[in-house]
Amino acid sequence: MLEDLSAHMLDIAENSVMAEGTEIRIEVLENREAGMLSFSVEDNGRGMSKEFLSKVTDPFTTTRTTRRVGMGLPFLKQSAELCGGGLDIVSEPGKGTKITASFIMGSIDRPPLGDIPATLMTLIMGSPGIHWIYRHKTGCGEFILDTDEIIEALDGDREMLRLPEVGLWLREHIKENLDEIQWEGTRTGISPDK
Ligand SMILES: Nc1ncnc2c1ncn2[C@@H]1O[C@H](COP(=O)(O)OP(=O)(O)OP(=O)(O)O)[C@@H](O)[C@H]1O
Numbered sequence: 556m557l558e559d560l561s562a563h564m565l566d567i568a569e570n571s572v573m574a575e576g577t578e579i580r581i582e583v584l585e586n587r588e589a590g591m592l593s594f595s596v597e598d599n600g601r602g603m604s605k606e607f608l609s610k611v612t613d614p615f616t617t618t619r620t621t622r623r624v625g626m627g628l629p630f631l632k633q634s635a636e637l638c639g640g641g642l643d644i645v646s647e648p649g650k651g652t653k654i655t656a657s658f659i660m661g662s663i664d665r666p667p668l669g670d671i672p673a674t675l676m677t678l679i680m681g682s683p684g685i686h687w688i689y690r691h692k693t694g695c696g697e698f699i700l701d702t703d704e705i706i707e708a709l710d711g712d713r714e715m716l717r718l719p720e721v722g723l724w725l726r727e728h729i730k731e732n733l734d735e736i737q738w739e740g741t742r743t744g745i746s747p748d749k
């Protein structure tokens with residue numbers, strides 16, 4: 556698939572929002588030594604039964620009522636498998652769901668990260684009531700964004716996360732911090748890394 560990781564992130568995190576999770580944890584781990592990139596979204600939403608889980612990566616499985624096909628998970632699975640990795644889903648009804656996709660980092664089909672700051676901004680501004688935690692780790696460092704900490708800094712008003720100026724600040728903040736933990740060369744655009 557010609558999708559960025561950030562597009563998958565939006566899809567998969569939106570599933571967690573739809574599942575009425577109150578806490579959603581997104582992680583991207585770039586492990587150069589192992590040559591793997593892993594991406595996960597974990598929520599405490601309604602979860603899925605074993606039976607549903609066994610067919611959830613089939614495009615015709617959806618609980619949407621507006622259309623008959625659900626493509627979020629099948630796309631991510633296809634993309635991960637194309638890159639020598641895979642998709643893993645752990646889910647329990649009433650407890651929550653964790654979706655993990657892994658990719659061989661050097662695979663030519665590996666989706667580029669895409670615009671993660673804009674994606675997170677969209678998710679957070681769209682659902683300010685959710686406790687979002689984003690963690691991104693590379694060999695150069697780690698960045699963690701926790702909306703509870705931001706809300707504390709905003710004097711406890713979650714609705715402020717809907718304000719455009721707060722959203723834009725958030726996007727810049729994420730972008731600066733993600734740039735910090737990118738490898739030299741990637742940052743300057745010299746590296747062939749996508
Ligand atoms: N985190 C989750 N918690 C509970 N159910 C989930 C979760 N993620 C997916 N599902 C269930 O799996 C179904 C398929 O998900 P998928 O993302 O593949 O398609 P969709 O969300 O239905 O449609 P699309 O992503 O194309 O808009 C969903 O309709 C939902 O019932």
Ligand SMILES: [Mg+2]
Binds near residue numbers: 566
């Ligand atoms: Mg979906």
